[in-house]
Amino acid sequence: MFKNLLIALFGASMAFGVAAASVVSDMHSDMSGCETCHADGMPSEDGAHEAAACADCHGSMADLVEPHPQHDGMMECTDCHNVHEDEVGQAPATCDNCH
Numbered sequence: 001m002f003k004n005l006l007i008a009l010f011g012a013s014m015a016f017g018v019a020a021a022s023v024v025s026d027m028h029s030d031m032s033g034c035e036t037c038h039a040d041g042m043p044s045e046d047g048a049h050e051a052a053a054c055a056d057c058h059g060s061m062a063d064l065v066e067p068h069p070q071h072d073g074m075m076e077c078t079d080c081h082n083v084h085e086d087e088v089g090q091a092p093a094t095c096d097n098c099h
């Protein structure tokens with residue numbers, strides 16, 4: 001009986017873990033916490049620290065797969081990627097938002 005309870009609790013925590021990890025920001029927080037992107041874990045006023053963090057790990061738009069190179073020099077990562085809402089594995093923005 002006790003064993004079944006432990007298994008149920010373990011199952012619930014696994015399900016929670018999978019759900020939490022499916023958002024792009026949470027998947028990154030698993031690396032180094034909120035500091036993966038935010039200085040001292042707090043969002044900056046202008047987003048510059050966060051933009052530099054993306055580039056430190058991923059390189060510039062020119063280095064990434066399509067459609068990144070076509071937008072190099074004119075857009076920030078966060079113009080398309082809403083990291084706190086997008087699900088891992090999901091294309092972030094529809095092209096016809098802008099085109």
Ligand code: HEC
Nearest residue numbers: 024025028029033034036037038043050078081082083084
């Ligand atoms: C992958 C990088 C990344 C990680 C990791 C991350 N954030 Fe963010 N966060 C951002 C970016 C970029 C923004 C700017 C708004 C946006 O694009 O969603 C932001 C915005 C925010 C905001 C402002 C929300 C708003 O609506 O203005 C808060 C608060 C925040 N993050 C808290 C956190 C906390 C707490 C953690 C850790 C649990 C965290 N963030 C982890 C990238 C990240």
Ligand code: HEC
Nearest residue numbers: 054058060061064065066071075076077079080091092093
């Ligand atoms: C014009 C909109 C747009 C901008 C700006 C953008 N992305 Fe993307 N990104 C996408 C789309 C669309 C996909 C999905 C591509 C696919 O699945 O073929 C994607 C996928 C990705 C992926 C997963 C695929 C891979 O290459 O591993 C990463 C990582 C990524 N983007 C990082 C970034 C970073 C870092 C920046 C800023 C330097 C950025 N993106 C700016 C639209 C954008």
Ligand code: HEC
Nearest residue numbers: 024031036037050053054057077078081083087088089090
């Ligand atoms: C500490 C290094 C690091 C930082 C900082 C970082 N990333 Fe990542 N990111 C990774 C790694 C590692 C992966 C998983 C492997 C991959 O897809 O490249 C990843 C994956 C992604 C993906 C693909 C998610 C999916 O659907 O599979 C996107 C989109 C992405 N990052 C965008 C961003 C954006 C936008 C920022 C800045 C706000 C950022 N990353 C900051 C290391 C980082």
Ligand code: HEC
Nearest residue numbers: 066067070071074075079080091093094095096097098099
């Ligand atoms: C947030 C707005 C935005 C989003 C979302 C966006 N683009 Fe763009 N894109 C632009 C802007 C601005 C330009 C430069 C002006 C122009 O040429 O239209 C551009 C330029 C381009 C170009 C080079 C110019 C051309 O017309 O040949 C291509 C190709 C392109 N985008 C494809 C895509 C694709 C594919 C997607 C979806 C995965 C996408 N874009 C999503 C804003 C966006």
